[in-house]
Amino acid sequence: MEIYDTEEEQVAAIKRWWKKNGISTIVGIVAGILIITGGNYWQQQQKDNAMQVSALFDELLVNIDEEKQDSVKKITERIEEHDSNSTYVTLSRLLLAKTKIQMADLDAAQGILEKLMIDASSVELRNIARIRLIKVLQAKGENQRGLQLIAEVDKADVEGFLANYDELTGDLYVALDRLGEARTAYQQALRADGKSALLQFKLNDITQAKMIESNTNVESIKE
Numbered sequence: 001m002e003i004y005d006t007e008e009e010q011v012a013a014i015k016r017w018w019k020k021n022g023i024s025t026i027v028g029i030v031a032g033i034l035i036i037t038g039g040n041y042w043q044q045q046q047k048d049n050a051m052q053v054s055a056l057f058d059e060l061l062v063n064i065d066e067e068k069q070d071s072v073k074k075i076t077e078r079i080e081e082h083d084s085n086s087t088y089v090t091l092s093r094l095l096l097a098k099t100k101i102q103m104a105d106l107d108a109a110q111g112i113l114e115k116l117m118i119d120a121s122s123v124e125l126r127n128i129a130r131i132r133l134i135k136v137l138q139a140k141g142e143n144q145r146g147l148q149l150i151a152e153v154d155k156a157d158v159e160g161f162l163a164n165y166d167e168l169t170g171d172l173y174v175a176l177d178r179l180g181e182a183r184t185a186y187q188q189a190l191r192a193d194g195k196s197a198l199l200q201f202k203l204n205d206i207t208q209a210k211m212i213e214s215n216t217n218v219e220s221i222k223e
Contacts (some may be wrong), residue, residue, distance in 0.1 A: 060092055061095075109132075116129035137149070166192060
């Protein structure tokens with residue numbers, strides 16, 4: 001380290017150092033300040049954006065309760081503008097699909113759910129979208145397409161939804177008048193979730209139908 005005997009020498013040394021390093025020092029300080037303030041600004045922006053999206057979603061729920069279909073679509077679009085990948089977007093699209101179903105616009109609901117089935121923000125929400133899509137297809141009489149969507153499900157991603165898919169499989173087979181396969185599907189669903197009274201009713205109904213069909217066949221042979 002250099003030692004200076006006089007104040008003039010110290011000042012001269014400081015001037016030389018400043019001439020050599022001053023600009024880079026200022027740049028570094030300014031950059032540091034910008035990083036800190038910029039980070040704080042970004043965090044505040046993210047916080048403000050999240051609050052706006054949350055408020056919009058609350059507004060969406062109110063409009064759904066009041067059955068304001070046009071407003072539901074507009075609010076969903078505004079949520080997407082704020083954050084196209086958030087869970088709020090996925091949920092708002094699911095609710096928009098629900099309103100389309102209530103309006104009997106099954107084609108529009110199908111389009112929304114087909115997209116969500118691929119790009120929803122979580123595995124759970126993708127399963128919910130797929131299940132609702134299958135129900136829409138069933139309502140449209142596209143039962144084979146519904147069975148295909150179930151067959152395409154990745155078994156590693158259906159934890160918690162297995163009973164739903166088995167029950168849907170049974171429903172689709174019933175619609176196709178394939179009662180034996182429907183009964184098998186319902187039995188599998190009950191093994192996955194034995195608490196569903198409706199599911200048990202469906203199985204009992206299928207069993208009774210099969211017994212009637214069997215008795216009818218026996219009687220026709222006797223004749």
